[in-house]
Amino acid sequence: MKPKPTIHFTNNLAPHYMEPLILQLLESDDFDFRFSCGKNENNGIQTIDFSSPKFQAHSNKINNNIKNIWIKNKYLVWQGGVIKQCLFGKKIDLMILLGEAQLFSNWVAAIVCRIRGINIAFRGHGLYGNEGFSKKLLRTTFYKLAKANMVYERRSKNILIKNGFKENKIHVVFNSLNYYYQKSQRQKYTGVDKSDVFHFFNNPNLPVLIFSGRLTKAKKLEMLLETCKLINNTNEYKVNVLIIGDGEDSENLHNFAEANLPQGSFKFYGSCYDEEIIGEFFSKADLCVSPGNVGLTAIHSLSYGTPICTHNNFGNQGPEAEAIEDNVTGFYFEENNVEDLFTKTLSWINKNPNKSNDLIQNCYTIIDKYYNPGFQEKVFLNLAQKKAPIV
Numbered sequence: 001m002k003p004k005p006t007i008h009f010t011n012n013l014a015p016h017y018m019e020p021l022i023l024q025l026l027e028s029d030d031f032d033f034r035f036s037c038g039k040n041e042n043n044g045i046q047t048i049d050f051s052s053p054k055f056q057a058h059s060n061k062i063n064n065n066i067k068n069i070w071i072k073n074k075y076l077v078w079q080g081g082v083i084k085q086c087l088f089g090k091k092i093d094l095m096i097l098l099g100e101a102q103l104f105s106n107w108v109a110a111i112v113c114r115i116r117g118i119n120i121a122f123r124g125h126g127l128y129g130n131e132g133f134s135k136k137l138l139r140t141t142f143y144k145l146a147k148a149n150m151v152y153e154r155r156s157k158n159i160l161i162k163n164g165f166k167e168n169k170i171h172v173v174f175n176s177l178n179y180y181y182q183k184s185q186r187q188k189y190t191g192v193d194k195s196d197v198f199h200f201f202n203n204p205n206l207p208v209l210i211f212s213g214r215l216t217k218a219k220k221l222e223m224l225l226e227t228c229k230l231i232n233n234t235n236e237y238k239v240n241v242l243i244i245g246d247g248e249d250s251e252n253l254h255n256f257a258e259a260n261l262p263q264g265s266f267k268f269y270g271s272c273y274d275e276e277i278i279g280e281f282f283s284k285a286d287l288c289v290s291p292g293n294v295g296l297t298a299i300h301s302l303s304y305g306t307p308i309c310t311h312n313n314f315g316n317q318g319p320e321a322e323a324i325e326d327n328v329t330g331f332y333f334e335e336n337n338v339e340d341l342f343t344k345t346l347s348w349i350n351k352n353p354n355k356s357n358d359l360i361q362n363c364y365t366i367i368d369k370y371y372n373p374g375f376q377e378k379v380f381l382n383l384a385q386k387k388a389p390i391v
Contacts, residue, residue, distance in 0.1 A: 005093035005384035008085060009123075010036040012068055012076050012098060014048040016273070017177050017296060022048065024373040026058040030381050031093075034061045038068035038079065046273060078105045086112040094384040099124025099149060101142040110145035121148040121383050123173065126156035127163065130315035136163070148383055152319035154391065172391040173379045175320060177296060178275055179372040182303040185276075186364070189283035189304070197284040201240045202264030207349050208240045210285035210306070212278060213297045215247035222249075222256055223291035223338045229260045230342040237349055238265070242281060246271040282306050286355060287330070287348060291341060293318045302329060303367050305360035307352075309345065311335035323371060329363050 007025075014022065014037045025033045039047075048055075050062050067080030076098075086095060086109045095113050097106045099122030106122075113120040122143060131139065140163055143149050149165070150173045151157050157170045198204035211224060221243065228241045241261070243253065250268070257266045272278055282288070282304035290297050294310040295318035301308045302323060310321050312332035324330040331348060334340040352359060369375070370391070378390060 004031050005381075006032045006034070006091050007094045007096065007380060007384050008034045008036065008089060008092050009096045009380075010066065010079070010082055010085070010098065012079070013037055013039075013045060014050070014064060016046040016048055019048045020178050020180060021176055021373040021376055023054060024377055025380060026055075026061060028377060028381075030377075031384055032061075033380075034063075036063040036066050036082070036085065038066040039064060075102055076100065077102055079103065080105070082106065083109050083112060085109075086116070086118065092118045094118075094380075095120045096123050096150070096380075096383075097146075098122070099126065099143065099146075099151075101139045107142065107145065114145070119148075119384070119386065120146045121150055121171070122146045123150040125319060126151040126170075127159040128156070128315050129159045140164070150379065150383070153322045155314055155322055156319065157391075168388050171379050171383060171389040173376055174370045174391075175296060175299060176372050176376060177299050177303060179303070179367070179374075181275060182279060183368075185279050185283075186305070189280060192280065192284060194284045197280050198240065198242070198267075200267050202262075203238070204240070206238050206240050206265075207286040207353070208242055208284070209287050209289050209345070210242045210244070210281060210301075211289055211297070212244040212272075212282070212300060213290070213295070215243070215245050215249045215253060217249055218292050219249070219290065220292035220336070221253055223336075223341055224289045225253065225256050225261065225266075226338050227289070227342045227345055228266070230338075231346055231349075232262060232265065234346070237346065239349070241266045242269060242285065243267070244269045244272050244278065244281065279304055286352070287345065289341075289345065294321045296320055298323050299367065299371050302363040302371075305355065305363045307331075307348075307355075307359060307363060309333060309341070309348070320371075323366055325362070325366065329359075329366065 022035055050064055069078040070076055082105050095118050110120055148169045150171050152175055154172055157172055160170050161167050195204040228239055231237055231239050282301055285306050288301035288306055288308040290310045298308050298320040307330035309331045313335040326332055331344055333344050
C-alpha cells in the first residue's frame with residue numbers, strides 16, 4: 001500500500017475562520033497533515049483554540065509556537081522555527097509556506113527545501129497587477145523559488161501567467177469560512193420572519209443593507225451611510241442599515257448616522273462572533289454593502305444567500321471580490337464614487353424588492369462550488385501528488 005503524502009502547512013496565525021479547513025485537513029484520509037503557526041501577539045484577531053476537544057486527537061500534528069517577528073506590528077519579516085522544520089523535518093512531501101516576499105525566513109526556507117528536494121508551494125495573494133517595477137521584480141523572484149503557487153482567485157493566476165509563470169504551476173485555492181455550519185442553517189432561516197430579526201428598526205420590513213467586519217477607514221463605510229441618506233431622501237424608497245463590528249472608525253460612523261439618518265433606521269450592533277446571530281442577520285438582509293476592500297465579508301454574505309456589492313478596482317480589492325457575479329449575485333460600482341453606489345443600489349433594490357429563491361440559490365451556488373474546505377482539500381491533495389490544478 002502506497003504511503004500517504006505528508007503535508008506541512010505553515011501560516012502566520014491560526015485565525016478562527018480557518019478552523020473548519022484546518023480540522024478537515026487534519027482529518028483527511030488522503031494525506032498526513034501537519035500545521036504550524038505563530039501566536040496572536042499583535043492585532044487582536046480571534047484565533048483557533050487548539051486546546052478544545054476537537055483538536056485533542058491531532059495535538060501531535062499542531063505546532064503553534066512559531067515565533068513571529070513583526071515590524072511596527074504590521075509587517076511580518078521572520079518566522080523563527082520554520083527554517084528548522086525545513087532542514088530537519090522528515091518525510092515532507094509538500095511544504096506550504098506563506099507567499100509574502102517581505103518574509104525573509106521564507107526565502108531561506110524555500111532554498112533549503114529545494115536543496116533537500118522537498119516539493120514547496122507558496123500560499124498567498126500573488127500579484128495584484130498594480131505593483132511598480134521594483135516590487136514586481138521582488139515578488140516574482142520570490143514566487144519562482146517555489147515549485148508551485150497557491151493563490152486565492154483566478155485574476156491573480158492570470159497576472160502571474162502574463163508574467164512568465166507556468167499555468168500548471170498555479171493553483172487557485174479560493175477561501176472559506178464556517179461552511180458546513182453555515183450550510184446547515186439555510187433551511188432554519190427560511191421560515192424566520194424578517195420583522196422578528198430586525199425588531200430594532202422602526203419599520204423592519206424595509207430593505208435592509210448590511211455590513212459586517214472591522215470598522216476601519218479602509219472599509220469606507222461612510223459611503224454606505226451616505227448612500228442610505230440619499231436613498232431615504234428620495235420619494236421612491238426607504239432603507240434600513242445594520243453595521244456589525246467595531247474599530248477605529250466607529251465613533252465617526254455613529255456621529256454621521258445620528259446627524260443624517262432617521263432615528264430607527266440604523267443599528268450599530270457592535271462586535272459579534274456568534275455565528276447564529278450573524279447568520280440570521282445576513283440571511284434576512286437584502287444586500288451587503290462593502291464600499292472599500294471587501295475580503296471575506298463577501299463569502300460570509302453569499303453563504304447565507306445575500307447578494308453583495310463592492311467597488312470595481314480589483315488592484316485595491318480583496319481576492320474574494322471575484323466571488324460576485326455582476327448583476328447576478330450583486331454588483332460592482334466605481335471606486336470612491338458615492339453617486340454611482342447610490343444609483344446602482346437604488347436600481348438593485350428596485351429590481352429586487354425581495355430576495356427571490358433564484359437569487360438566493362445563485363449566491364449559494366458559487367460557495368458550494370468553490371469557497372468551501374472540501375474544494376480546498378482537493379487543491380492540497382493535487383499539490384502533494386503534483387497533479388494539474390483544478391482551476
